[in-house]
Amino acid sequence: MKHARVACYGAIHEAVEADGTLQLMDGRIIDPQDVVWLPPIEAGTIFALGLNYADHASEISFKAPEEPLVFLKGPNTLIGHCGQTRRPADVKTMHYECELAVVIGKKTRSVKRKDAYDYISGYTIANDYAIRDYLENYYRPNLAVKNRDTLTPIGPWFVDKEDVQDPMNLKLYTYVNGELKQEGTTRDMVFDIPFLIEYLSSFMTLNENDVILTGTPKGTVNVVEGDEVVVEIEGIGRLKNTIVADKVFAR
Structure with a gap:
């Protein structure tokens, strides 16, 4: 459902x-x-994966990591379907990132890979925009890049896990102003969903409605004021939003 x-x-x-x-x-x-x-859920802790598709890592001149590159996002970043995302006037490069979002269903710690799906309630879609101008380096990449207000549309639907037959075999697409710009599949994740749940729960407690954003494939391009961006994941839905300028926010 x-x-x-x-x-x-x-x-x-x-x-x-x-x-x-x-x-x-x-x-x-x-x-x-x-x-x-x-946003279709009231999110708890939001985990975001960097460079979790090898083709995307290569696209932005990095190697795929040997262990998950994970950072946290605040709830201030989330907006719903058909929302507006602000592009600061001083930036040169802003990329969309179509991502499968995994929602944790119950409190847990020290989950084994074979049991990981038992702790998932469902899935949604996130578009986790990145402002590359604010990137510091590989080890400190993401506070200003990833935690700005309105930077992460999510939704429109939360889909029960029972209705997603194989989350590791879903096609992902991004359209900018109706033109297909990004295409990939969750099969190409460097670290799959069970591994990520085992990894995160090995050192911290996961709670209901925590969200794991699992990364994006290659095909990211710069977006500017006025662009309509639609990210789509097979079986999950289509998430639309618009890029707007500082003046919309009286900046």
Whole structure:
């Protein structure tokens, strides 16, 4: 089942997809165009993987890491489907990153790879924009690059894990203004989902609604003010947002 969180009728509602419409938990049916889409879950800790596709690492002149390159993101970064992402006026290079987002379903520690899927509740899509101008180096790459407000659209759907037959065999696409720019598959992750859950839980507790952003394949290009970016993952959905300038935020 596909779940969403939306704002309408003066409140925040949980909803499910119903034949092209949204059905709120109180039974009301509403057109998806008549809501404000919110992140589909209230995320806990957000883990993001750097260079988790070897082809993307090569594309930006790095080698794939020998162990996961993980950094944390704040909830301030998340926005919903059809939202706006600010591109600062002083930057030269801003890349989209289509990523499968794994949502943890229950509190856990020291999970073994063979049991990892038991601790997943479902999946969603993230577009984890990176502002390359702020990159310091391989070891300190990502606070200013990855933690800016509005930088990570997520959603529109949270999809139950039972409805995703093989999360390690999904196609990913990114379209900029309707033109296909990025295409890949989750098969090409350097570190797969079970490995990541085992790795993270080996030294820290994972909690319900923690999110793991699993990286992006090659094909990232610069995006600018006015661009409409759509990221799509097979079986999960299509997530759309627009790049806007500082002036929209009175900057």
